[in-house]
Amino acid sequence: MRDAYCGMIRKEDTGRTVTLAGWVFRRRDHGGLIFVDLRDVTGIVQVVFSPEISRQAHERAGDIRSEYVIKAVGKVERRPSETENLNIPTGEIEVYISDFEILNTCKVLPFQLEDEEIGEAVRLKYRYLDMRRPEVQKVFIERSKAYRVTRDYLLSKGFYEFETPLLTKSTPEGARDFVVPSRLNTGMFYALPQSPQLFKQLLMMSGFERYFQIARCFRDEDLRADRQPEFTQIDIEMSFVDREDVMSVNEGLIIALYEALKGKKPPEVPFPRMSYAEAMEKYGSDKPDLRFDLPIVDLTAIFLKTELGVFKKTIETGGAVKSFVLKGKTLSRKDLDTAVDTAKDLGAGGLIWIRKDAEGLQSPIVKFLSDEERSQMTSILGLEPGDVVFIMADKRPKVSDLMGRFRLHIGEKYDLIDRSLDKFLWVIDFPLLEYSEEEKRYVARHHPFTSPKEKLAGFEGDHESILANAYDLVFNGVELGGGSIRIHRMEDQSEMFRLLNIGEEEASDKFGFLLEALEMGAPPHGGIAFGFDRIIMMFLGLPSIRDVIPFPKTQKGSCLLTGAPSKVAQRQLNELKIKAIAD
């Protein structure tokens, strides 16, 4: 149909007669002369309709409108020198059209493609138009590149690519399942996979040793800027490996993706590591953003004998006093009051601020502090005039979490985040278990097949002190992925179930097939899964995961383009023996 691409024509093609096909991007009708920017997937080129070339083509070109689809034949010519457009790659030439054909017309669009400020709802309703925009197309071309880089890298490292079932078994633990009714088995349901976790472990038991899948996963939980109910993971599992093996192979994958999408090497290789304990202590988060330094300092030791009521009470009941210092910013009394309000919005009981000036420490509470407390604070925090200390006191895990979120808020608000930096971080040594208030028992922090760093047999101590052979990769404060070395022996798995308070019957009912496989020569194995969409989003510097998914869902989980989810015909429900109990 065509023999040249719009965006590829260069001055070297001068004199060539080309047949182009594409969309009318912009039209500049001068009456006697009509310019059209013709666009295809490669870019745009200026085509000229002139009565001196073809009276008939020029006349008909008057009817052309935005986004008409045309095929046009013409001769490539150098532009007159003063009319070159150096802002576009094809700006040195133009194509004089001798004949053209309108392949399709186009109604007036609901929004202009060149308008960058269109609301997201309109863009999603007409996503196919939104994706006509070159900047949006670029995202998905980069995404396509990322698939290829992933496959090239993993295949070159001896991995085999698999597909695992989408219609699978609902398993407890983890996220809420999307459920699919089975017509052939009335009253029974499949679940869409939250991840291919159990299948990839079974493939290790099959002896493939290195598995990967670019896998669609489903989780029926509330959406966020970086969370969609269906998303894509790079899912990986390896046999006869320890933690170092998994981390180094996968660091290589992430570096390859970073280089492909950002066109440069990551700043720090190998990626630095931090224990979960340190991350929580210093940054109040298991995914610290290291692009700004605002470390949290524990002041509990200073205030062991304090007269200040809040601190005294908190410390007596086993809580902690945490702080960080904001340097180099001038905060008014109003700014400080706003900070207190923000802290309360985050869920803090309160926030204490102390300002250091030439005379000393200024704060509503400073009169309750002893001289020693003041001087210790000044020296431990290295306070200088102009600094502001923010302090919270609360129960232990809560105060870290609150300070972590407050740290992010202050970092954001006072523009402390150096956006030119990219900070990778492996977070390791996660706790194996965490207490679930809801279920009144310990649950696996990662999943129940994660191996502990030490033997569980006979363990009777503090459940929360057991560390897991697990690792997360964090990038600029966002979790890109995580994984673990798995339990591969049945006796260790039984110990794990004992700690989780899962009975033998329940275990065999829910995961029997996996447990049986463990007893039939399961090799040591471990793996990781990365959020593919998140990687694309982060490496392209985009603010939302919706920007990198062709047809994403809104925050309420609906698709504005198709109208999903929707009601289904009564006949379909009848076949499934399903009755809706609410409208």
Next chain:
RNA sequence: GGGGUCGUAGUUAAGCCUGGUUAUAACGCCGGCCUGUCACGCCGGAGGCCGCGAGUUCAAUUCUCGUCGACCCCGCCA
């Protein structure tokens, strides 16, 4: 489940706090003119259930409540 922001021509916004005139602008659209534009230019024109419903009021785009939708966050989720 909870907290917050937003909803006005096709699009993006102003007006609303402090109720009352023909609801304003830009882009887009339609018609006319234009042979060197590239966000072409100039002249003229059309286009509104002010998201929806109730309430307050002589009077509501404007105030109140509810509801629907979009977005951000907490819970939830790895």
